[in-house]
Amino acid sequence: MSQVVSLELEVAQIIVEALNLDVDPSAIEADAPLYGEGLGLDSIDMLELSLAISKKYGFQLRSDDKDNVRIFSSLRALTEAVGARRTK
Amino acid sequence: MRVFVDGVAVNGPGLPDWEHACRVLSGCAPYTAAPAVMPAAPQLPAGERRRASLPIKFAVDLAAQAAAHAQADPEELGVVFGSANGDLHTVHQICEALAQPEREVSPTRFHNSVHNASAGYWSIAVKAALASTSVAAQDDTFAAALLEGVMQVRAEGLSIMLAAYDVPGPPPLACACPTLAAFGVALVLRPAQTRMSRWWLEASVREGPPVATPMTVPELEGLRAGVAAARALPLLSAMAGQKPSNVDLAYAEDRRLHVELSPCA
Numbered sequence: 001m002s003q004v005v006s007l008e009l010e011v012a013q014i015i016v017e018a019l020n021l022d023v024d025p026s027a028i029e030a031d032a033p034l035y036g037e038g039l040g041l042d043s044i045d046m047l048e049l050s051l052a053i054s055k056k057y058g059f060q061l062r063s064d065d066k067d068n069v070r071i072f073s074s075l076r077a078l079t080e081a082v083g084a085r086r087t088k
Numbered sequence: 089m090r091v092f093v094d095g096v097a098v099n100g101p102g103l104p105d106w107e108h109a110c111r112v113l114s115g116c117a118p119y120t121a122a123p124a125v126m127p128a129a130p131q132l133p134a135g136e137r138r139r140a141s142l143p144i145k146f147a148v149d150l151a152a153q154a155a156a157h158a159q160a161d162p163e164e165l166g167v168v169f170g171s172a173n174g175d176l177h178t179v180h181q182i183c184e185a186l187a188q189p190e191r192e193v194s195p196t197r198f199h200n201s202v203h204n205a206s207a208g209y210w211s212i213a214v215k216a217a218l219a220s221t222s223v224a225a226q227d228d229t230f231a232a233a234l235l236e237g238v239m240q241v242r243a244e245g246l247s248i249m250l251a252a253y254d255v256p257g258p259p260p261l262a263c264a265c266p267t268l269a270a271f272g273v274a275l276v277l278r279p280a281q282t283r284m285s286r287w288w289l290e291a292s293v294r295e296g297p298p299v300a301t302p303m304t305v306p307e308l309e310g311l312r313a314g315v316a317a318a319r320a321l322p323l324l325s326a327m328a329g330q331k332p333s334n335v336d337l338a339y340a341e342d343r344r345l346h347v348e349l350s351p352c353a
Contacts, residue, residue, distance in 0.1 A: 020138040040135055047195035055192065 008079040011053075015075070018052035019045050030076040046072055053078075058087035089292070091241045092278040092285040092352065095158025097150045098324060100124050100271035101311065106157065112308075113321070113328035119307050124270040131213045139196050140209055143175045143255040146272055147206035148213055151251045154274035155214075159284050162210075165249040165276065166240055167220035169207040170233030172316035173265040174224065175200060176257020206253070218246065228298075229254075230273070230319045231337040231345040238291045241277045248277040254317040268314025273324065281352060287327055289349040298338035323347060 012025035015034070019041065032038040035046065049072070050061040061071065061081075071081040096106050102121045103109040111117035127149035132140055140148070147169060155162040178201045185193045199205070204222035211220055221240070225232035230252040237250035253272030256262055278285060301322040303309040312321045319337055326333035332350040339345040 022134075022138070042135065044139070044195050044199055045135075051192055051194060055190075 007083060008075060011079045011082055012075055014052050014056060015039075015049060015078075018048050028075050030079075031074050034072055034074060034078070049078075053082060057082050057085070059085040089238050089242045090288055090290045091238050092281050093275055093287040093289060093327070094160060094247075094278050094282055094284040095154045095156070095274075095276035096286075096324070096327060097153035097157060097274040098272070099127070099146065099150055099153075100315075100318060101269045102307075103271075105153070109324065110328040113325040114330070119305050121307060126270070129213075132209060133213065136209055136212055139200070141175050141178050141200050141205075143171065143177075143253060144200065144206045144209045146255055146270060147171070147251050147253045148210050150253060150272045150274040151210050151249050152213075154251070154276050155249065158276035160247065160249075160276050162214035162249065163216050164218075164247060165216065166218040166244070166246040167207050167211060167216060168223065168233055168237040168240065168248055168250045169204070169210070169220065170223040170225075170229045170236075170250075170252040170317070171203070171206070172224060172226055172229045172254050173257060173261075173267065174203045175205065175255070176261045176265060177255075180258045180261055206251075210249075210251075216249075227316050227319065228337075228339050229316045231339040234275075234320075234323075234337070234347075235291060235293065235339070235345055237275070237277050238289075241279050245279050247279065250275045250277055252317040252320060254315050266314070267316070268311060268318075271311065271315040271318040273317060273320040285352045287349055287351055289323075289347050291345055291347050293339065293343055294336075294346045295343050298341060298344045299336055300338040300344070301335045323349065 012028045016025045098109045129145035129148045131152045207220040223233040233252050237248045251274040254267045255270045256267040311318045322335045326349045335347045337345040
């Protein structure tokens, strides 16, 4: 459990740093939507985030991935995808 | 081609705003060098502001100040922005990314790297739907942007937000595109006199050697010669002087932009 939480915080930190957000990573709610409402992110943010995630965890999040809507729906979903696909 | 100047903004070393610049350029206050203050650009929506690079914020802030000075609704202004080198920091970061084995370029940096990024961010900030033009002409960028702005005012009957800005880049690009300091200027140009019109100017392209009007204060002449956008300084000095004046701006190898300027009655 603690490993999941720490990975979630790590992913939250990547979101904040990659997108220059003025938010405390620990304040990002795990189930709040990343896109649109909530953090107010848009499509360029998602591309930027994909790049940061792939650099850090060694797997590609491609724009034509059929699971993108689910993966980028929330911090929890993104963390689960990272946990399942990471190569480093 | 006569146009009216309703508002002006400036930001550069020792010239933090038009009010102060006006006193310095008219000889009422001494010039004291100090780094240009980089604005936070609160005019940008939060999502755009966190993505905007320094030159973008610099340009947007200048345009906002000029619009306020002119009491103009920025939404109703066409846009002409000029920058000799655009955003060299962003270009540098993209070059660095391309030099890595993965060659992964940041989408945000790519988005910011185009020469009309600043004009785009400004249009988003003020919801301007009119056309924008982004000009680059090396050292003659201000003259080219001014000519473009004046022509759009005369040909289209539009009011124009004209901004010219340059920000130094990092090495090695800075060596190829030297810029002494961050400097920017913005003018609101109108096709007809309004209650806010402060000056009128007439611009004409003249054949002959590209001789420019110099600045008399050595530090300001150094700034004029060292930053493409600061080629505007003789025009700003004429505006600050509040009397009819003639200014020449170098424009291409074999011509110059002659500007006749006078305070409005």
